Amino acid sequence: MGRIKTNNNASRKDIILQKAAILFKEKGFKAASMRELAEVVGVEAASLYNHIKSKNELLHEICFSVANKYNEKLEQIESMDASALKKIEELLRFHIISMVQNFDEVFVSDREWKYLTDPYLSNFQTQRRTYRKRFAAIIEDGIKKKEIKKIDATTAVLIMLHAISGIESWHRSKQKISGAELEENMITILVGGLKK
Amino acid sequence: MGRIKTNNNASRKDIILQKAAILFKEKGFKAASMRELAEVVGVEAASLYNHIKSKNELLHEICFSVANKYNEKLEQIESMDASALKKIEELLRFHIISMVQNFDEVFVSDREWKYLTDPYLSNFQTQRRTYRKRFAAIIEDGIKKKEIKKIDATTAVLIMLHAISGIESWHRSKQKISGAELEENMITILVGGLKK
């Protein structure tokens, strides 16, 4: 068949990871086969194993790559000197932009993580729980400072994060508004729903 | 092993459907096997086929059962004599309550429909698209009547529906607020985000 073409500084493994994210997004992790992935990459299935250890490795590299980016951003925002509402807006914008620009891997991380195997599965779940608690803490801080309505912070986090994962529908839709417009609309509704 | 126990007026097929919804929700449609389903039902895998035609039949019965309920409710709400905001609130409450009470089948319909096969798949997608358009029309009506902020109605629908599917996290969480509290919080944030 010929070799996998490598662009710039992307290794062959990077190419496989990128194609895997697209495939897992479209078919779901369990339904996507290594033979399908191989075809998309332009190679026989067996050849993939010169670059990766297993199908599961692909999934957990995708999931943790996304999780790490979110954790870094959260850390940065927590140390910002700004109002709670401003922090939430900043975090939401980051989520929205990630979802718009890195749709494949973000979607997979969001929807297919349950097929991770231990110890990655437990690790991921713990990180996820922690992330949400820290997000909720920012909201609770905003309630204490009377910037935000008296609501259950956990529920608010749940709404925000899942609303963002709805950008999936925006991606699939035909006549769509621009990414920037989408971002503004989402911020208006979501932050507007919190404001006192 | 002995026969499948039938409660009240539930047929053996109903029992299988109910257990299938739980299994598909937990493992995902593709990852759930007929042998696992059989074990949960308390029977050998082959015996399931005395009651059902195929694994796919289970999925599409679950998906369309849910879709039908939503369509009926939407129809009823459209013919109500009330403000747009009130209609939206009513529809959201219905979604939230369904998600809380019939979690298994609603979740499966929401997340696993892509494994439907044609003609069911196309049919389902069309119904889904239509449903969202009609929901968006209510929002647009509210904007015209100045009850609702000037926002993109399609984006608002996307946020609402996906926020609701986030009740999944509420189900999985340990220390959770009551279903009624959850409902009030969600309405506050979501409807609050629309109000002018």
Next chain:
DNA sequence: AAAATACACTAACAAACGTTTGCTTAAAAG
């Protein structure tokens, strides 16, 4: 009580799966 139906079982099927082995060839390093 006899006949018919409903339902469960064991055994097996063909297909698809992730992955390994052993070999060949193209590219990189010396």
Next chain:
DNA sequence: CTTTTAAGCAAACGTTTGTTAGTGTATTTT
């Protein structure tokens, strides 16, 4: 140019998958 390494291939492996066929046994109907 020669050697070494990287990366491709075909073939096969042991499982698991959804499903069917054939048979026996309860339950229901007559």
